[in-house]
Amino acid sequence: MMCDVFLFSFKFLILAAFCVTFSQSIPIEGDHYEHAAILDAAPIAAHVEQPAYPKYAFHYGVKDHQTGDIKSQAEERDGDVVRGQYSLVEPDGSVRTVNYHADDIHGFNAVVHKSDPAGHSGDAAPLYNHALLDHY
Helix, strand or coil: CHHHHHHHHHHHHHHHHHHHHHHHHCCCCCCCCCHHHHHHHCCCCCCCCCCCCCEEEEEEEEEECCCCEEEEEEEEEECCEEEEEEEEECCCCCEEEEEEEEECCCEEEEEEEECCHHHCCCCCCCCCCHHHHCCC
């Protein structure tokens, strides 16, 4: 049994060596760069669509007294500059308001303000800053 395994392995190695030797002796005809002619004939797109200038503004608000979900957000983008504000009523009744600004020079910056729960009635929805959208 051991002799059969050895004989099979030996035959396999001889066959593999023959295949490698034979494949090395086959001449490769033609230039390796023949595909360049195909690329030269390919059509070049005459019209390349430029990406649109990024500019938007939005705002929304939620005031659901049944679930206690009271929040709002406003944001605007002009090119690579983004400004916005969001606010929400925390479980303790205080209002958290975040004003943020992001650009390529300064990165993302946010300023967080939190109102005193005693100064908040719980009914008023937080207001977004309408001044952010005035210039549109």
